[in-house]
Amino acid sequence: MSDLPPYPPLDPTTYDLIIVGTGISESILSAAAASSSSNTSVLHLDPNPFYGSHFASLSLPDLTSFLHSSSSLSPPPPPSSHDHNFLSVNLVNRSLYSSVEITTFDSSIHEDHDSRKFNVDLCGPRVNFCADESINLMLKSGSNNYVEFKSVDASFVGDSSGELRNVPDSRSAIFKDKSLDLMEKKELMTFFKLVQAHLADVATVRINEEDLESPFIEFLDKMELPPKIKSIILYGIAMLDYDQENEEACGGLLKTREGIARLALYITSIGRFSNALGALIYPIYGQGEIPQGFCRRAAVKGCIYVLRMPITALLLDKETGGYKGVRLATGQEIFSQKLILDPCITVESKSMSSLTDQQKETLRVIIPKAISSNGKIARGICIIRGSVKADVSNALVVYPPKSLFPEQLAAIRVLQLGSGLAVCPADMHVLYLSTVCDNDDQGKTALLSAMSTLIRPQVPESLQSDPVVENDTAEAKPVVLWRALYVQELVKGEFGGSISSASSPDGNLNYNEIVKSAIKLYEQLMGSGELFKEDNPTEENDGGAENED
Template sequence: MEEATSYPPIEPSNFDLIVIGTGLPESILASAASAVGKTVLHLDPNPFYGTHYASLPLNDLISFLQSQSQSQSQTLTDGYTSSSSSIPLMTCPMYFALEVNSYFSEPNIDDNSRKFNLDLAGPRVFLCSDSMIDLILKTGINQYMEFKSVDSSFVSDAQGKLRSVPDSRSAIFKDGTLSLPEKNQLMKFFKLVQGHFGNDNDEDKISQQDLESPFVEFLSKMGLSHKLKSIILYAIALADYDQDNLEVCKDVINTKSGINRLALYHSSIGRSVLVFVFQFGPVHQLYVCNAIQEGYRFPNANGAIIYPIYGQGELPQAFCRRAAVKGCIYVLRMPIVSVLMDKDGGTYKGVKLVSGQELFSPDLIIAPSFVIPSPLAPSAAQVASSHDVSLTDARRMVARGICITKNSMKTEVANNLVFFPPKSLYPEQITSVRVLQLSSNVAACPSGIFVTYLSAMCDNEVEGKKSLNSAIKALFSVPISGNSENCATDSLHTQAKPSLLWSALYMQELTKFHGAFDSISYTPMPDEHLHYNHLLDATEKLFKEIYPNEEFFPMASGASDEHVDDNGSELDS
């Protein structure tokens, strides 16, 4: 068995928890389990951390997308062992319909591939007051990360013009595109929302009937214009679907949810001082989170929205480093060929590695890019290829895009968000398109280059790519058939839009898998949202299901965690 000699043995062979995949949910769960004293083994067949939440160099990104968009599921067949039955662990394609286009031979792209840090699951940002930021500070992993502000947000109007999002009192007064009545309407509405949360007087509260009504109807009731409603719904409350068409809208936001999102956004504006006091112990003693010093600030990140330097892939890596401090063992480049099941009871026992070694644990957590076919299914290949493993919402999709340009879409802004509400690109557009442009000051790309991420919910590939291509054409000058002269000519008629140098479009199906066996849990896959709140909620819920009597990241009562020794608790074959 020559292959096995290249893989060092893992010791010990028994753990409280084995985790496969180093994506964000898996990394959070490994860190949370380690924090409550569980012995954890964290495995990943990839040579990098983050799996589908990674930030990769350009060439590595293309290779990974191509490998993950194969038409056939892959498996390493394994047979029976002396004491247990073995079910192959299969890889499940996450992406499909990948299109990569290179329009120019640009030295900054071709010769600097490794200077890109491109997010697989973009666009994604943090609101300064959201639950993920709270967890980052509570756990102390902010010491491993740096952030910068996303400078501005824009929303497209019905004429295709990008206008600043008036998200604060000062922004409203400075906005020259709003009429005086619109400014008064918006100020009055924001004051109403503030009064609902900040006053105990029931007269200042929004009625229960209004809270349960569709948010778009409440905005109309408040007398807001169509333009203001569009800004609030799609650029602040981050609605995905057309809220004006309630008959076909797949996710109607009610007023309670809408104003909660509005309050989260407003509480994030200018939140540069971050102090949290947490309740701990049976006598309700108060402790300040060890990771946060009073008056702690995110350097260079003073706005409502921030982004991590070196990309979103820094987040799972930071949780992995914290888990390593607590004793979690990490092994990259380690394929797992099968899951071991007890012959008599059909219950999970452990995993078998490509090296032939068998490892055991009472619980197993698996990233959604892997599938354990049920033994009752007709065949393993049919199960994996059809995703027939207790799936739900199989037809919900998100179209994702990555674009590289030479110039910024707004000359005065390096990092910014753009929102295209439904119907702003074409009449049949039923979902919003979100766009995030990043520059070299967050180490997303080489100097003089800009990276733009796009995403849109959709029901099929045609619809999704139409939305993304429409947004790309609205923002950039796109060459025709790769002809740079066409690009230059087109720019003269489009107010010198940035020239598109390179793009990649791909589809992701938002399938939800549930374990077919006890003690085996699937983590959530990258979702359609701009921030991590939904994903974090699902991850914490999964932790509680596995460990109902344990606290999700308990507060430390002593000194803060020691810094990670990068060579300490990691076995990287």
């Protein structure tokens, strides 16, 4: 590969663990393995010139290039001339992205501003609850020394009329909420008191076992909560995707036990940190800072990092079929006991016909297979001038199922972020949208519906001879300057013995499920053991806490 930097050969050439890709799962695993008491030697590679893989935060040109280059299958590597006792199995990258549409509505976004002032998330919208597992793991590992967070100002539940109802995050917020009448405020306060008493294990007011095993929606009905309050609890706090009034559509209703656990996460997040006003926080410079924080921690513990370094083949023992190592794009062969791969890496189809059953078992988790059966996530990014809510810069908006149109099967989440988070210039905001979907058209239709509710329709520059006049009776909507729409496949991480695969970004708002998957994979890889058990989170960092551009 002629575009590779002139890297010298790696030394050493043998490691306990090789990891390819610097996404959330991979970065947690590299930091945990490098920090383990067994002194695991780790080589961490990434074919990209940046950290984060599918969880990265990129400039607009880099985001555009990544989505377009990743929306088609990469060609197979050239034949190898190596002759030894190993079988070489070629690798290719499969696409996680489809239906990529990128539109510039106002060319001044590229002319008047340095487009590299934008730090745009590939996997948005994404936030961290103050008490969720990703924050706990960062605190435990010391990775928090390298990432700074700010509070998300407010959360809303929206509908097709354009109304945005507050999601209250405290008793005072409930009383100040003008969208709730006195009776609704009383009902919501009573419900929260019951949940808090249950979580505090107050015997006289605990929710009984029968209710805990019943559908959450039935429990809310039993509490006689009105539809408006139920919608806020189910979709604005518990962050459910599917219509809980329709068991067939959601593929199984959420049980009250899990619903209460989700409310507990929200409640315990409020007030955990003195500089966070509500339950949600977001990292300055974008979500890509989180995997980079874990990578920095891994580097402090001895992990070796090489960016811009693809692997082109796996090396298997010809006799046993067992995994031995990888071949880098430079041609160098590196060996390890274990290997973790980015979710888009798979075996070249032509190589499959020559493999024995034993060799196929070694490669089981990365053998080409249909990945659309795991579901899809439609994602949208808009650069806007203005705000979707007056006087609010950083905000989350959730549109519950059927709130925008009758065929809307899943909730749509929208996250607006401003310049205070160093993600865009001062006069703009970045808007992230996502929804889970069965197919590309369904997902993009849902996102466009949310956009049309929040954003003023853009007029082509050729027709903008006269100034746009806003309706005096309507609140001015923000105007979109740039937009990206794409659909991402959902790939779950899988343990395969010597070769394992990491997870792609999921459709959730936070990282809890991805972190749980990474912890489980670590336990399987290492035999047992607690992540970062021997680490000291108060240890002085290496001076790299500031952001690196």
